[in-house]
Amino acid sequence: MVTATIGMISSYRGLEKRIDWLWQQTPHPLGIWGNMQMQAPAPKPDFLLMYQFDFYQPPQQKSWWNRIRKQQQTPEVNIENLLRGVNKERIIYLLREPPLEEVLDITKYNYQQAQKFCGYVSGPDDFAPTPNYMPAIWYHGNSFRELNEMPPPEKVSPCSWITSGINRTANHRQRLEFLQSLQTSGIKFELYGRNLPAWAKTSGELVNKWYGMAPYYYNLAIENYSDNNWYVSEKLWDALLAWCLPIYYGGPAAEKLLPPGSFLRLPSLDEKGVAYIREVTATPDAWYAAKNAIKEARQIILHKLNLLNWLSEFVDQHA
Structure with missing residues (x-):
């Protein structure tokens, strides 16, 4: 009740x-x-x-x-x-x-x-x-029941990245510099987002992030901040709920919240990071190896990390 x-x-x-x-x-x-x-x-x-x-x-x-x-x-x-x-x-x-x-x-x-x-x-x-840690919210339009019960959607492309062109902090500018390096590397990935610089080769903006994630084996989930033990954002939740294997750049909070193998750790935003993405996205092998871990992580996000669950537990403690 x-x-x-x-x-x-x-x-x-x-x-x-x-x-x-x-x-x-x-x-x-x-x-x-x-x-x-x-x-x-x-x-x-x-x-x-x-x-x-x-x-x-x-x-x-x-x-x-x-x-x-x-x-x-x-x-x-x-x-x-x-x-x-x-x-x-x-x-x-x-x-x-x-x-x-x-x-x-x-x-x-x-x-x-x-x-x-x-x-x-x-x-x-x-x-x-x-x-x-921030309780989880996500930005897919799918219903909870659909996300909870669905099998992996059809995967047809290697990798996507949904980001923006915000450049007002040093961290944002570092991310844009990495984007430029990645695009000049020849690695196949689809870029979506708003207010991206004129040099960015983008597929356009999305109203629903699902369409820029669900068809892809991998998703680049790159945080704006990675320097403490607490910060992790919806970039990781969105990718996993779309059954992507995230290639994640961020702080250590992710390992504390999600099961091993449910995401890949991008080592750095430089040539080493570009080489890592090239190697991983060359085949879908890593995605297939991670399917069970992704499945487990999705349930943790939906049922445990969910902001609504967090609020319900708070109500229990303070009613």
Whole structure:
């Protein structure tokens, strides 16, 4: 029986207005998972999730959202008015963006402010009040039941990479330099994404990431950040849920969350990395060898790492 409603606020534009946010991550109707129901805009929820919420910055500062995406300055608002009457111990703050050097001051400021209003404050970095892995969300349009029950889809091409042309931090620029090296190497892979530089040979943008992953044996899952023990993002979850074998570049968190053999570790973003991709993608052998591990990893993502499962467990502990 559903006992709790969870509302949500976020600085991701338009997200908190979506009544169906995360509903594709449960087999049950209307966002129900276990003892709770996800209802982002609920006016009087039992619990409130502050999901990558940027607190007002003084004029001399800019939030992560504004600095990286060049949006308007975060307006000053009365935070109490956003909390919908939820008690502090039932307010959850989850920060999900990586702790890049360029925005460390903003991240720390968000944590400082969050502790004034939230009973639980967490993020994927060592200086978070509660350092922890990000609960999993994914960006496929498939239903939970379809993802849970499907066999591997037909694989017809070696490798894909879905990325963007963001270049405002050193980590983003390193990724673009590696992309350029990979494209000039002659290795066969399909590139999808938005705002990519003019020199990139791209197959175009995708509305649904599934179509840029499911037909491929391998997917390049390259994080924007790899320098701590906590950060791992949907890049890995999306690839595995599409039954790809990820060629992964990121921190060590992935090994702690997923079974051995469910992804391959890209050694570096340089010539050594290019050579590794060339060797692996030359045949589908590694994918066939990893099928059982991929199957196991998919179940862990869907049932254990799932943000809805995480929220349900939080409700159990704080009801």
